[in-house]
Amino acid sequence: MNSTADRLSAAAAALVDVLAAGHSTLADPKDLLAAGQARDQALACLALAHRYLFAGLGPDRELSASDMLRHPVLGLGAALAHRSVTGVTGPAPTDLALHPPPHPASRAWVAAAAALDAAAVEIARARPDKPQWAWLWMGLPPSTADGIPPPGSPAIAWALAADVAALAGGLAAADRDLADAFGRAGERFTPACQALTDDTLTDLSVTAELTLRLAEAGPLPDDYHLPAAAVGSRPLVLTSSADLLPALARTRDLLLDGPTLTGPQQRGLAAAAGRAALRLSQASAGSGRQALRDLAGAATGFATIWASSDVRSIETGDWAAVRQLRAVTGFVEASLQRPHQSQDAMAVGDIARAAARLPGLLRAATANLRAGLDRGVFLVYDRLLVHDEAAAATAWRPLITHPARRRYLRAADQLDTAADQAAHQLPSLPPAPPARLRSALARDLLRPGGHHPERPTHPALPPSLGRPATRRRPPAR
Amino acid sequence: MSQPRTWPQTPRTCRARSLLAHAAADQTLDLEQRLAALDALGELEDDLPAGYAPAPVDPEPGRLTDAHRLLGEQGHDVPVRDRIAAARAAARLQPWTGARS
Numbered sequence: 001m002n003s004t005a006d007r008l009s010a011a012a013a014a015l016v017d018v019l020a021a022g023h024s025t026l027a028d029p030k031d032l033l034a035a036g037q038a039r040d041q042a043l044a045c046l047a048l049a050h051r052y053l054f055a056g057l058g059p060d061r062e063l064s065a066s067d068m069l070r071h072p073v074l075g076l077g078a079a080l081a082h083r084s085v086t087g088v089t090g091p092a093p094t095d096l097a098l099h100p101p102p103h104p105a106s107r108a109w110v111a112a113a114a115a116l117d118a119a120a121v122e123i124a125r126a127r128p129d130k131p132q133w134a135w136l137w138m139g140l141p142p143s144t145a146d147g148i149p150p151p152g153s154p155a156i157a158w159a160l161a162a163d164v165a166a167l168a169g170g171l172a173a174a175d176r177d178l179a180d181a182f183g184r185a186g187e188r189f190t191p192a193c194q195a196l197t198d199d200t201l202t203d204l205s206v207t208a209e210l211t212l213r214l215a216e217a218g219p220l221p222d223d224y225h226l227p228a229a230a231v232g233s234r235p236l237v238l239t240s241s242a243d244l245l246p247a248l249a250r251t252r253d254l255l256l257d258g259p260t261l262t263g264p265q266q267r268g269l270a271a272a273a274g275r276a277a278l279r280l281s282q283a284s285a286g287s288g289r290q291a292l293r294d295l296a297g298a299a300t301g302f303a304t305i306w307a308s309s310d311v312r313s314i315e316t317g318d319w320a321a322v323r324q325l326r327a328v329t330g331f332v333e334a335s336l337q338r339p340h341q342s343q344d345a346m347a348v349g350d351i352a353r354a355a356a357r358l359p360g361l362l363r364a365a366t367a368n369l370r371a372g373l374d375r376g377v378f379l380v381y382d383r384l385l386v387h388d389e390a391a392a393a394t395a396w397r398p399l400i401t402h403p404a405r406r407r408y409l410r411a412a413d414q415l416d417t418a419a420d421q422a423a424h425q426l427p428s429l430p431p432a433p434p435a436r437l438r439s440a441l442a443r444d445l446l447r448p449g450g451h452h453p454e455r456p457t458h459p460a461l462p463p464s465l466g467r468p469a470t471r472r473r474p475p476a477r
Numbered sequence: 478m479s480q481p482r483t484w485p486q487t488p489r490t491c492r493a494r495s496l497l498a499h500a501a502a503d504q505t506l507d508l509e510q511r512l513a514a515l516d517a518l519g520e521l522e523d524d525l526p527a528g529y530a531p532a533p534v535d536p537e538p539g540r541l542t543d544a545h546r547l548l549g550e551q552g553h554d555v556p557v558r559d560r561i562a563a564a565r566a567a568a569r570l571q572p573w574t575g576a577r578s
Binding site for chain 1: 497498499501502508509511512514515516518519522523526528530531533534535536549553557558560561563564565567568571572
């Protein structure tokens with residue numbers, strides 16, 4: 001194992017092991033201390049790797065939320081630097097080597113910390129502003145036979161950025177598992193649990209995802225397997241229950257005004273709505289409880305239509321609405337798990353009003369689907385037409401003239417009926433105080449519609465490699 | 478009219494998707510389990526590069542434990558991105574597999 005790519009691959013494998021290890025039985029304090037310490041170490045190593053990868057470039061001042069959106073790579077650096085640490089202290093490394101923690105999840109965290117440490121050292125050794133960097137990436141000798149060092153490569157530099165962003169996203173996902181384990185372990189670990197689930201978690205996931213998209217927006221090495229992708233709209237980050245209604249309103253606007261959702265986007269949206277309705281039903285009483293549960297069942301049924309669908313969209317759609325609703329669902333789930341917040345009368349009112357918006361949101365989803373069905377943006381894979389391999393590639397037919405279209409119209413009708421019934425049964429509530437809505441809207445960072453970025457110059461590469469030649473000003477006459 | 482492009486996935490991932498698609502539609506399962514199956518499908522299908530879609534699969538009866546096992550058996554030749562997606566999908570199913578770690 002010599003090259004930077006090998007080290008990063010090993011770090012990714014170790015992080016995959018962390019995600020695969022079950023955290024549900026991680027309860028022993030010794031295991032928790034070792035895992036928390038290893039997690040802090042992994043975070044520090046990723047921050048170090050990012051600093052070397054981008055040659056420590058970045059503004060000295062604090063980045064605002066919109067700065068992070070416009071410069072996601074710097075935002076990822078800031079998110080890694082500001083990400084909260086658990087602060088727990090576990091055994092010394094020598095003790096860990098002699099007596100590894102018994103729980104598999106804890107052992108996986110220790111291994112991931114060691115692998116990320118090795119990867120960070122490797123990146124520090126082979127930082128991309130050095131000419132031999134591209135060769136170290138591939139595990140080749142650092143100089144050619146004629147003594148001239150090989151040049152760096154924007155494609156490789158961005159591939160490494162993509163890997164670090166993917167690792168940061170993986171760490172954010174693993175943090176959630178570890179936070180659950182800390183949360184179950186009693187008051188001693190409550191500060192660690194809060195540190196892992198605070199706002200910096202959202203910052204890290206969002207900037208990691210944006211950086212990954214940005215890195216993929218241009219050519220990467222052939223063995224990286226990742227064609228171009230684009231950044232979508234950013235969801236409103238929810239920080240209090242007052243953000244629920246603006247976020248749901250934005251989801252509805254995105255559905256009604258935005259592009260037609262693709263099949264996976266419809267499935268994701270309906271599943272998120274189903275989960276939100278289910279959680280809200282558990283927090284409700286009276287007739288609203290059963291109404292929301294029925295709505296959850298209807299939304300889940302609608303989602304399953306797309307889980308085994310032969311229909312594809314010829315457009316890319318937009319994930320913004322789905323991300324926004326998932327953020328809402330995640331916030332509701334987190335709020336209901338924290339008893340001190342659910343006792344807050346304002347929060348209870350906000351959550352109840354959010355429940356009342358769900359039927360309208362699902363009707364907006366079916367309206368989005370119907371518009372797409374009428375415009376003919378869907379193709380269906382007609383299995384009756386497939387006789388041999390050659391025919392398989394041309395078995396796509398427009399859904400607009402295909403009998404299968406009725407299945408999707410019927411599903412939309414059923415969901416509309418369920419939404420109407422739920423809207424009728426849910427109790428009506430007084431509107432939210434305007435001041436609460438205004439404060440949330442002021443922080444709304446969503447942009448209408450998606451934008452497709454061009455990948456900028458990699459900041460760590462010499463100008464001759466990365467930047468296009470600047471156009472000379474014509475001489476003044 | 479452009480033909481959809483299919484994102485290459487391993488046979489194990491495709492079979493896991495078949496099992497998950499069936500579980501999501503299985504009315505005998507608890508709603509939480511069906512939503513977990515949909516979430517796992519989302520991890521496998523949602524984050525593909527623009528212009529790509531996963532290959533269509535037929536629902537196939539099976540247990541969530543089987544899908545979880547298939548997702549955990551990804552080879553080392555699979556790209557980092559797909560391996561992390563499979564691990565995230567498996568993590569969604571973890572509470573319903575009855576597996577003790």
